[in-house]
Amino acid sequence: MGKLKQFARCVLAVLALAEGGSSQANLTDPTAELLQQLIRIDSVNPPGNDVGIAEFLAKTLAPLGFQIETIPTPVPGKVHFLARLKGNGANKPILLAAHADVVGVERAGWHVDPFSGQEEDGYVYGRGAIDNKGSLAVFTEALIRLAKQKIPLERDIILLSEADEESGRYGTDWLAENYFKEIDCTAALNEGGWIIENSDGSVRYMSISTADKISAWIKLTAHGTTTHSSLPVPNDAISQLAKALSELANYRTKVHLLSSTRQFLLTMAQVSPAPRSEEFQQVVNGSDARQVEAADREISKDPLLNAIMRNTFAPVFLNAGFRGNVIPGSAEGTINLRLLPGTNIDEILAEIRGVIRNPGIDITLAGGGDPSTKDDVPALRKHFEEISAVQPSATDTELYRALALQGQAAFHAPVTPYLFQAGTDAAAWRKRGIPVYGIYPYPIALEDLSRMHGNDERVRVRSLAQGTEMIYKVLLQVAATSSAGTGQN
Ligand SMILES: [Zn+2]
Numbered sequence: 001m002g003k004l005k006q007f008a009r010c011v012l013a014v015l016a017l018a019e020g021g022s023s024q025a026n027l028t029d030p031t032a033e034l035l036q037q038l039i040r041i042d043s044v045n046p047p048g049n050d051v052g053i054a055e056f057l058a059k060t061l062a063p064l065g066f067q068i069e070t071i072p073t074p075v076p077g078k079v080h081f082l083a084r085l086k087g088n089g090a091n092k093p094i095l096l097a098a099h100a101d102v103v104g105v106e107r108a109g110w111h112v113d114p115f116s117g118q119e120e121d122g123y124v125y126g127r128g129a130i131d132n133k134g135s136l137a138v139f140t141e142a143l144i145r146l147a148k149q150k151i152p153l154e155r156d157i158i159l160l161s162e163a164d165e166e167s168g169r170y171g172t173d174w175l176a177e178n179y180f181k182e183i184d185c186t187a188a189l190n191e192g193g194w195i196i197e198n199s200d201g202s203v204r205y206m207s208i209s210t211a212d213k214i215s216a217w218i219k220l221t222a223h224g225t226t227t228h229s230s231l232p233v234p235n236d237a238i239s240q241l242a243k244a245l246s247e248l249a250n251y252r253t254k255v256h257l258l259s260s261t262r263q264f265l266l267t268m269a270q271v272s273p274a275p276r277s278e279e280f281q282q283v284v285n286g287s288d289a290r291q292v293e294a295a296d297r298e299i300s301k302d303p304l305l306n307a308i309m310r311n312t313f314a315p316v317f318l319n320a321g322f323r324g325n326v327i328p329g330s331a332e333g334t335i336n337l338r339l340l341p342g343t344n345i346d347e348i349l350a351e352i353r354g355v356i357r358n359p360g361i362d363i364t365l366a367g368g369g370d371p372s373t374k375d376d377v378p379a380l381r382k383h384f385e386e387i388s389a390v391q392p393s394a395t396d397t398e399l400y401r402a403l404a405l406q407g408q409a410a411f412h413a414p415v416t417p418y419l420f421q422a423g424t425d426a427a428a429w430r431k432r433g434i435p436v437y438g439i440y441p442y443p444i445a446l447e448d449l450s451r452m453h454g455n456d457e458r459v460r461v462r463s464l465a466q467g468t469e470m471i472y473k474v475l476l477q478v479a480a481t482s483s484a485g486t487g488q489n
Contacts, residue, residue: 030144031464032124034060035137036117038100039126045101045166047077053100053161054081057140061159064147071179073163073170080175081161082182085143087153087479092186094399094478095158096143096471097172097436098136099165099191099425102128109455123458130440130452132191134459134467136161138441139189142471152481158185165425172428185434187399190426192438193418195411195467197445203411204271207418208403209438210260211392211430213307215423216337216345216384217316217368218352219375220244222361226329237331238320244356245315245333251355253310255296256340257284260392260417261308267416268305283309307421311348312338317371334371338421341392345384387427392419393435400437402477410470411443441467 041052051070058068058081067084081100084093105114105127112118114127128134143159160183164171175183192209222244224237257265262284269280282295300306313335320331337348349363356363365380367373394400395417404415418438426436442463451457 029461029465031137031141031468032119032461034141035124035129035133035459035464036119036126038133038137039117039124039128040115042115043101044104044127045164045168048075048101048164048166048168049077050081050100050161050163051077051079053136054079057081057083057159057161060140061144061147064144066143066147066159069182071175071182073174075168075170078163078168078170080163080179083140083143083159085147085153085157085159087155087157088481089155090481091155091479093156093158093184094475095160095183095185095188095429096139097160097162097188097190097425098132098139099162099171100133100136101163101166101168102131102133103166103453106455111456114457119461122461124461124464125456125458127457129457129459130442130444130448131457132165132440134442134464135191135440138464138467138471141468142475145468145472146475146479151476152483153479154481155186155479157475157479158183162425172425176428176432180432183429185429187393187397188426188429188434188436189399189403189441189471190436190438191424191440192420192426194440194449195407195413195443195463197443199445203413203443205267205413206407206411206415206439207264207267208400208407208415209420209424209426210395210400210417210435211258211341211390212420212423212426212438214339214341214343214384214387215368216339216380217366218335218337218349219364219366219371220333220335220356220361221364222331222358224327224329224331227327229325229327232327236327237329238327240358240361241318241320241331241333244358244361247355247357248313248315248335248352251313253312253351255283255292255309256311257309258340258392258419260395261419264308264416264418265299267414270414304421307338308419311340311343313352314338316368319371332371334366334368336368339388340419341388341390343388345381345388386431390427390430392417393430393437397435398478399435399474402474403437403439406470406473406477410466410473441471443467 043050054070061083062068069082071080112125117126193207195206196204198204222237222240265280265284269277279295279298282291286292316336317334321328365377367375407415429436442459
């Protein structure tokens with residue numbers, strides 16, 4: 001009995017030690033700790049005050065030999081931050097970019113303080129945990145490892161903590177226009193693709209975004225007779241607009257697959273059970289139009305898959321009427337177009353006219369802001385044409401190959417290029433011919449993706465550690481001199 005008691009006490013002690021050990025291991029994971037610190041610095045945009053992040057990173061990185069530069073924007077407190085780990089200059093730099101600003105929170109929906117970086121059940125919680133302070137922490141920690149190990153580099157590696165990605169006008173476009181020399185590089189990593197987990201925690205696939213969809217807006221203006229509402233006439237402006245919007249809502253654009261999307265869908269076929277796997281195959285390689293159409297209908301029930309396979313149109317503003325007893329003479333609706341790279345704007349406008357079939361409705365390019373502001377249509381058109389001409393980043397570069405190779409090695413899962421369904425700030429480099437690869441560098445469950453910009457945003461401590469290891473190895477592969485060895489310890 002005495003022995004048994006002693007044994008039980010021993011087991012309890014071991015369990016306590018194990019528990020203490022594991023929670024301590026979580027707390028001492030350097031990337032998780034870094035992320036915690038970044039989350040605690042409030043950089044909600046607006047106002048997007050991220051100078052605190054810059055000061056924290058400067059304090060962390062300067063003693064390790066990084067060259068530090070803070071670039072102020074015209075808005076006080078809003079800065080871009082650069083830390084350069086110097087190489088021997090034999091090759092052009094690699095850039096690691098992550099935005100430091102975050103979107104606001106609905107505090108009532110959180111079960112922890114969104115700015116505490118609380119660690120719970122193996123996750124770090126907080127606004128920005130996924131988007132995009134998690135990336136900033138992974139990139140920074142991978143670079144800290146290289147710096148501490150004094151790995152000789154054949155090129156500089158630049159860490160960029162960006163301002164104004166979530167809202168505002170001093171983001172990377174502004175930075176590239178004014179300080180391109182500081183961020184010029186041979187290739188860059190940025191946010192974009194995903195390392196998606198299965199429910200058992202294994203990785204299903206890793207996607208690396210090589211292009212972004214393009215956002216544009218159009219305004220539909222319907223015209224009618226202004227008159228007393230007691231004497232309605234057919235074809236009033238509001239009813240015409242409503243009919244046009246309803247035609248657009250019922251219209252399905254044609255499937256158009258970029259080469260990255262074809263590869264992505266074939267990867268999905270590889271990792272999905274039947275019949276879904278056959279549907280992915282059909283959409284990419286099918287020859288029977290009816291079967292392709294049926295497969296498309298099934299796959300497109302997922303809004304994300306729908307979005308990467310075609311152009312989409314979504315109404316975002318309505319503006320009509322001014323008195324309760326007057327039928328107004330005009331009615332306006334604004335539609336957000338999300339278009340595939342390479343789309344011709346005149347062809348899209350013609351397609352929309354064909355759907356609406358009402359020549360009395362004006363269709364014009366719009367800015368997407370407050371509908372009452374006057375749009376500079378020629379400038380909008382020029383901007384669209386410039387963005388639409390940006391080529392997807394090639395997959396035969398050193399950086400893409402390294403990321404794909406290290407991703408495969410780390411997660412034993414297929415890696416595929418990917419078209420990002422929304423826009424990112426990668427355009428600042430891509431339009432200057434510099435390839436940008438998008439990745440959120442931590443395995444994540446699909447369920448957790450919906451927490452991005454939502455409540456209880458979180459990232460797993462283990463995922464942060466895995467991501468740091470992967471990025472560290474990518475950097476060794478693309479930047480260490482051949483005499484540097486593996487640099488692993
Ligand atoms: Zn983001």
